[in-house]
Amino acid sequence: MTTASPAQPEPPSLSPVQQTVHQPVLEQEVLALLAPQPGGRYIDGTAGGGGHSWALLAAGGQVLSLDADPHAVARVRQRLAPFAERSLVLQGNFRTLTAAAQQAGFDPVDGILLDLGLSSDQLELEARGFALMADGPLDMRFDPAQELSAADLINTLPEGELADLIYTYGEERLSRRIARAIVQARPLHSTGQLARVIERAVGRRGRIHPATRTFQALRIAVNDELGALHAVLPQAMALLRPGGRLAVISFHSLEDRIVKQYMQREAQDCLCPPELLHCQCGHRATLRVLTRKPVGPSAEEIAANPRSRSAKLRAAERL
Numbered sequence: 001m002t003t004a005s006p007a008q009p010e011p012p013s014l015s016p017v018q019q020t021v022h023q024p025v026l027e028q029e030v031l032a033l034l035a036p037q038p039g040g041r042y043i044d045g046t047a048g049g050g051g052h053s054w055a056l057l058a059a060g061g062q063v064l065s066l067d068a069d070p071h072a073v074a075r076v077r078q079r080l081a082p083f084a085e086r087s088l089v090l091q092g093n094f095r096t097l098t099a100a101a102q103q104a105g106f107d108p109v110d111g112i113l114l115d116l117g118l119s120s121d122q123l124e125l126e127a128r129g130f131a132l133m134a135d136g137p138l139d140m141r142f143d144p145a146q147e148l149s150a151a152d153l154i155n156t157l158p159e160g161e162l163a164d165l166i167y168t169y170g171e172e173r174l175s176r177r178i179a180r181a182i183v184q185a186r187p188l189h190s191t192g193q194l195a196r197v198i199e200r201a202v203g204r205r206g207r208i209h210p211a212t213r214t215f216q217a218l219r220i221a222v223n224d225e226l227g228a229l230h231a232v233l234p235q236a237m238a239l240l241r242p243g244g245r246l247a248v249i250s251f252h253s254l255e256d257r258i259v260k261q262y263m264q265r266e267a268q269d270c271l272c273p274p275e276l277l278h279c280q281c282g283h284r285a286t287l288r289v290l291t292r293k294p295v296g297p298s299a300e301e302i303a304a305n306p307r308s309r310s311a312k313l314r315a316a317e318r319l
C-alpha cells in the first residue's frame, strides 16, 4: 500500500522532523490484547512515530491518533496518509481525552492504547532538551506551546522543593545533594551543564549516568505526566463500549503503579474495608483485568530495540 511502483516519481525526501526513528514497542502483544477488527474504532492516545497507529490501521480499524507534540502530529499525519479515509491525527493532550474523542466522533470506541512517556524522535532531537548525553536547552516539553519548561524548574524552585521533585519523580536517593549542587550552580542553561553539575556532585558509579533519574524527574514534572495518567484512565474506560479494551504501556514504576492500582480497583465490586459485613460503598466493577502480570518485551525485542527493556504492558476490558 505504501511502496511506490518503479514508474512513479520518488516521494520528496523527508526532513529530520518528518522522519521517525521510533520503533513501536510490544507491537504484537498490543495487537493480541486489543484484537483490532476491520471497521472497529480505536484511539491511539500517544501517536509518537505512528507505529502503533499504523498497526491498528493495517488491521482494518478506524483510528484517532493524538499526540501533545505538534512535530509528532505532523510526522504521523504524513506517515498515515495511505490510510487517510480511516485515520484522523490530532494534536491534543490525552488528559482531555473525552473532549477530543467526542469532537472527532470517536465515542464509543473498541480499543484505546496509551504508550506513555517520550519517543525516540523527541529523545534524539537535541533541541527538545530531553537527552542528557546531548547539549540542548533545558526544555523537555512535549508541547512546545506549554509555558513551563525544565529551565523554569531548575532555575527557580527552592532547594527543598527541587529535592522533593527529584526524589518523588526520579526515585533518586541522592536528591538532596543533587538539589544543593544545582542551586549553587544556577542559572543553568543546557542539559549538558546540568548533567555535569550532577556528575560532579554525586560521582559516577556503574554504567548508568548519575543524572538519569533527575532527568526523568524533570520530564515527568514539566509535563505533569502522572497527573495526566490519573486523569485519562477513567475517561478511557468510559469511552470504551462494553467489551472494548484499554492497553497501557509504561516505562517506569511510578506509571505502572498508577495503572495497576486503577485496574485492580475498578475490577472490584466493593471497596469497603474487610471488617464491614455489608457493602456500604456501592462500588461496582467496571472492568476485567486481562493481564494478571504485566507483559514485557522478549529477549529478541530488547536486543533489537534496547529502549523497550523497561516496557510493561497492562490491559483491561470494559464490562
Ligand SMILES: C[S@@+](CC[C@H](N)C(=O)[O-])C[C@H]1O[C@@H](n2cnc3c(N)ncnc32)[C@H](O)[C@@H]1O
Pocket (backbone or CB within 6 Å): 022, 023, 024, 025, 045, 046, 047, 048, 049, 050, 051, 052, 053, 066, 067, 068, 069, 072, 092, 093, 094, 095, 115, 116, 117, 118, 119, 120, 142, 228
Ligand atoms: C512512547 S511515544 C509513543 C510511540 C508510538 N506508540 C509509536 O508507535 O510510535 C509517546 C508519545 O506520547 C506523547 N505523549 C506523552 N504524554 C502525552 C499526553 N499526556 N497527551 C498526548 N500525548 C502525550 C509524546 O509526545 C510521545 O510522542
